[in-house]
Amino acid sequence: MGICAMVAIKSSIATIEEHLLETYREMGNGITHITGNKNRPITHSQVRRFLEEYRQNGNIAIFCTNSYIITAKSAEKSTPPLCQLCATNEHYLRINNYRLDKGRNFTPKEIRYGANCCIIGNTIVKRLFGKENPLGKKIEVTGKHLEVIGILENGEGSSKGSIENHILIPWNNPLACTTLEGEGFVIYIENENNYAEPTFRRVRKLSISDKKDYTIGRSEQIIDELQENMSIVEKGGAIISIVTLIGAAMGLMNIMLIQVGEKQREFGIRKSVGARKRDILNQVLTESLILSIAGSISGIILGIATSVAITQYLECPLYISFKAIFGAFTVCLIVGLCAGYYPAIKGANNTIVDSLKAR
Numbered sequence: 497m498g499i500c501a502m503v504a505i506k507s508s509i510a511t512i513e514e515h516l517l518e519t520y521r522e523m524g525n526g527i528t529h530i531t532g533n534k535n536r537p538i539t540h541s542q543v544r545r546f547l548e549e550y551r552q553n554g555n556i557a558i559f560c561t562n563s564y565i566i567t568a569k570s571a572e573k574s575t576p577p578l579c580q581l582c583a584t585n586e587h588y589l590r591i592n593n594y595r596l597d598k599g600r601n602f603t604p605k606e607i608r609y610g611a612n613c614c615i616i617g618n619t620i621v622k623r624l625f626g627k628e629n630p631l632g633k634k635i636e637v638t639g640k641h642l643e644v645i646g647i648l649e650n651g652e653g654s655s656k657g658s659i660e661n662h663i664l665i666p667w668n669n670p671l672a673c674t675t676l677e678g679e680g681f682v683i684y685i686e687n688e689n690n691y692a693e694p695t696f697r698r699v700r701k702l703s704i705s706d707k708k709d710y711t712i713g714r715s716e717q718i719i720d721e722l723q724e725n726m727s728i729v730e731k732g733g734a735i736i737s738i739v740t741l742i743g744a745a746m747g748l749m750n751i752m753l754i755q756v757g758e759k760q761r762e763f764g765i766r767k768s769v770g771a772r773k774r775d776i777l778n779q780v781l782t783e784s785l786i787l788s789i790a791g792s793i794s795g796i797i798l799g800i801a802t803s804v805a806i807t808q809y810l811e812c813p814l815y816i817s818f819k820a821i822f823g824a825f826t827v828c829l830i831v832g833l834c835a836g837y838y839p840a841i842k843g844a845n846n847t848i849v850d851s852l853k854a855r
Contacts, residue, residue, distance in 0.1 A: 499795025499824045500743030500802060501739035506820030507803035509733050513726045527591060528688035530696055531711045537680025538710070540673055546683065546699045552691045557684035558667045560676050568663060569636040570624040579620060580662045581637060583672035583681075588614075591684050594659060599631050600647030602666055610668035615646035617658040617660040637663060640671045663805075688714075744791070745831045752784050752839035760846060767848045776844040784836025785829065792828035796821055818820045 532538040543558055550556065560583040568579045586602045589595070599615070606613055614635065621630050630644045648659050665672055667681075685692050693712055700709065763776050800816060807814045 497736075497795065497798075498740035499792050499828060500798040501740040502824050502827075503796055503799025504802040504806070505733040505737055506730075506817040507799065507815065508729055508806045509726065510817045510820075511803065511807050511812050511815045512810070514813075528685040528692055528712065530683040530685070530692065532680050533709055533711070536709045537678065538683065540667075540677075540681070542699050543667070543681050543683065545711040547694060549698065550685075550695050552689055554585040555591065556585075557591040557686075558583065558585045558681060559588055559592075559664075559684070560667065560672065560679050560681040562676055562679055566638060566675075568620055568624065570633065573624050575620060575623040575752045578661050579637070580659075581671075581675060582659075582662050582664050583667035583669070583676055584664050585667055587686070588664075588684070591686060592695075592713050595649040597647045597649040598629075599644070601646060602664075607666045607668060610666050610670060610672070612640065612642050612669065613645045613666070614642040615664040616644055617648045617662045618650050620663065621647055621732065635663075637665075638671065638675055642671075672733075698718045708727070727840050735844045741827060741831065745835045748784065748788060748791070748831060749835040749838065751787065752780065752836050753842075755783065756780060756839040756843040759843070763843050764848050765798060769846065773844040777840045780840035780843050781833065784840070785832045788832025788835070789825075791826050795828075796824060798822075 530538070549555060562581050565577045566579050566581055567577050568575045584602070585607045586604055589601055596615070597618070602611075602613070605611075614637075616630070616635070620635075622634060622709070623631070624630065630647065632643065632645075634641045634643050636642075642663075642665065648662065648664075650660060683692075685695075696707075696710065696712070702709070763771075766776065801815065804814055
């Protein structure tokens with residue numbers, strides 16, 4: 497069980513780390529994001545001014561969502577309060593690694609004039625239209641009628657998680673200006689060349705001496721921070737694994753002490769026909785190693801099975817930590833030798849008379 501815990505913990509941590517790193521790497525390098533703080537979010541007018549003043553190469557994605565869930569309606573049906581209204585532009589899907597299952601993306605003209613159109617997730621499609629094709633049909637969101645032009649593909653993107661219950665609308669749409677007022681925008685900049693921050697400081701009307709009231713970072717920084725946090729988790733997992741292995745070593749030592757006690761008469765008979773202390777020592781240590789190897793193999797198999805169950809529950813691809821398996825097997829051999837050494841010495845040092853008298 498100690499080896500099972502060690503392999504399962506290490507493999508699960510490796511799976512989660514690789515999955516998170518993979519999703520963030522899909523965003524690509526050079527993606528800069530700007531977010532406001534709780535006291536001063538990025539407003540619609542600030543986004544508009546930033547787009548006007550930022551004259552560098554590279555696409556800019558806009559995102560804003562409401563902090564509460566809403567209801568969407570079709571001509572005949574309505575959803576429970578589970579929909580998330582999101583204001584975006586034509587670059588948001590690609591930069592954040594979201595894909596369309598059907599339909600099309602927003603056009604620059606639709607974004608510029610705030611057209612009454614939307615892209616919806618599969619959960620909303622199933623609730624409102626069932627197996628019907630929703631493209632070209634209209635849904636009602638907080639009293640506004642929007643034409644469905646696209647359906648989001650199932651799955652998760654790089655930064656916002658599942659979008660199956662999202663309704664994407666152009667960020668210039670009047671519905672975004674009213675419903676999402678005060679929520680705060682996030683700006684994603686592709687291939688940024690250190691011009692975004694001074695531009696945004698001018699947009700926020702901050703002088704050189706003023707402190708930043710926003711956060712700016714790159715996708716590479718997110719990956720670095722994620723790796724640092726995962727290293728802390730790995731250290732915690734290593735401590736748990738060490739504790740479980742100590743328990744396993746104590747259990748093995750107890751088993752060997754019981755075995756040595758039960759075989760005292762056998763040892764006495766062997767010594768009486770010429771067996772040396774070294775022969776008794778080798779017998780007990782060999783038995784201890786066989787037990788530890790059998791336990792390690794069983795623990796590794798059970799640990800891999802546990803890892804598979806965990807990854808299926810988390811819906812992540814499986815990454816087996818071969819370092820953990822090799823380390824577990826090596827540690828098990830060492831544990832077997834160490835746990836069997838004291839019982840072996842105890843059995844080998846008994847005299848023939850004492851061994852034969854044992855019951």
